Amino acid sequence: MARMDYTRDNMAGLLRSHDINPTHQRIEIAHALFSRQEHLSADQVMAFVNTRHSETSKATVYNTLKLFLDKGLVREVIVDPSKVFYDPNTSPHHHLYEVDSGKLSDIDARSVQISGLPQLPDGMVTEGIDLIVRVRRQR
């Protein structure tokens, strides 16, 4: 995966390539996620997008994140019962979650092997396999 610049201009192309009409708000939200390459909650996205002056409503942030999810531009990470994280990294990977700090980092899936999973019930298909390693500071 080649490194690239996540400028606002490049965001427009990225959105179009995922079949998303690039509006001002959508570009800002994509930029917040992709320029940082971090796992962000809706609240954090909201804060980043509205740092200078209020630009984007809460409804739009939530709608847009759901749209990005539907279109496969971002991924949802469910590790904290109190909020969902959105992940600009859609390549197959797992997560390391530091329960005290809430810090979430990626584990490349290529280095990890999972075997022995049971067969799926008939007519079912795997949507994804989430592996979360929960860690904390040693006491």
Next chain:
Amino acid sequence: MARMDYTRDNMAGLLRSHDINPTHQRIEIAHALFSRQEHLSADQVMAFVNTRHSETSKATVYNTLKLFLDKGLVREVIVDPSKVFYDPNTSPHHHLYEVDSGKLSDIDARSVQISGLPQLPDGMVTEGIDLIVRVRRQR
């Protein structure tokens, strides 16, 4: 693991063995979880406990589930962004989650091998490894 009866009477002993003072409400809540051997949300526990007549308050349900968690009597399962599930099965196991129906079932950890996980950051210790297989009806 030998099969056993999860009668209310046996719940008292189970609670005591986990260093929990067995009160009426705690016995009812434990019974709701253990007699069913299912993953239940706080809301579902609340509903089961209060079927006949209102017996237990919301605060007590939440307090008690947290107490059970602290004492290691139950486990928390985070798969759905909208609610936490409580799991009476504390033996090492993974989960299969049917995203459409919300149905959650166990995968015995003994049949599954996970290898290649990276070393932990220094001073960190693993609290748990959650593996969730998300499946849906084939379209």
Next chain:
DNA sequence: CCGGAGATTAGACAAAGTCCAGATTGCCTA
């Protein structure tokens, strides 16, 4: 019987997320 620790409670509160009806935007066509 009394005191007090532990447990329970109602209900106010908070945070995350959803929903809706009205306003705005950006095009397309006449």
Next chain:
DNA sequence: TAGGCAATCTGGACTTTGTCTAATCTCCGG
């Protein structure tokens, strides 16, 4: 250029899950 129109955005009410608190209840030991 002036509508017309579909897509988008918005404030704010609303819902759901979970937390908190201060008052009350329970039960046991002295």
